[in-house]
Amino acid sequence: MSLIKWIEFPSLGDDRGSLVAVEMGQDRAVPFDIKRVYYIYHTEQGVSRGYHAHKQLKQVAICVAGKCRMVLDDGKTREEAWLDCPTKGLVIEDMVWREMHDFSKDCVLLVLATEHYDESDYIRDYSDFLRQASQ
Ligand code: TYD
Numbered sequence: 001m002s003l004i005k006w007i008e009f010p011s012l013g014d015d016r017g018s019l020v021a022v023e024m025g026q027d028r029a030v031p032f033d034i035k036r037v038y039y040i041y042h043t044e045q046g047v048s049r050g051y052h053a054h055k056q057l058k059q060v061a062i063c064v065a066g067k068c069r070m071v072l073d074d075g076k077t078r079e080e081a082w083l084d085c086p087t088k089g090l091v092i093e094d095m096v097w098r099e100m101h102d103f104s105k106d107c108v109l110l111v112l113a114t115e116h117y118d119e120s121d122y123i124r125d126y127s128d129f130l131r132q133a134s135q
Contacts (some may be wrong), residue, residue: 003072003079003096007060007089020087022062022112030060030089036113043068043103050099053123053133058114060089066107073097075133083109097129 007029012019024030040049050071061070067084074096083090089112092098100109115121123129 003074003077004081005091005093007091009062009087009089011087018086022089024112030112032058032114034112034114035116038111038113039064040100040103040109040111041107043107045103045105047103048099048101049103051097051124051126053097053129054094054121055123055132056094056115057121058094059092060112061092062086062089062110062112064108064110066104067102068100068104068107068109069102071099071101073099075130095129095133097123097126097133 009020009022009029012021022030024032024034043049061083063083064086067082069080069082070090071078071080072092073079081090103109123132
């Protein structure tokens with residue numbers, strides 16, 4: 001099964017412009033509850049981010065402006081996708097290594113997360129990640 005899983009948000013735009021509503025909960029576009037929202041923007045050119053996995057945290061990443069390239073790796077396969085569409089959210093499950101590259105200057109990457117920030121949930125060392133992912 002592919003690591004790249006998209007959620008498509010209906011576009012509620014009209015002749016004035018575009019609008020996307022992201023609703024959470026059962027039978028909604030995002031099927032889990034969100035405790036935290038953060039966004040990454042003004043990323044310096046040539047900078048890559050991420051390089052970690054989470055033990056127990058699901059996220060949905062939505063590029064609401066510009067674009068960036070997301071690499072996901074579950075310890076067995078590595079896949080990548082461009083995030084460049086405000087109506088598409090990329091689901092990132094727990095125990096998935098993520099890297100973000102090639103941020104455009106105007107990129108605003110919005111991330112919805114199922115848990116509050118907790119540094120102890122991060123795995124920041126790739127060999128540790130491979131070890132834990134294979135258990
Ligand atoms: P980090 O998750 O390492 O960023 P990225 O994966 O995008 O490179 O976070 C960068 C810093 O910001 C780190 O010191 C932790 C802090 N941070 C918070 O305090 N709260 C948060 O919700 C997030 C995502 C990061």
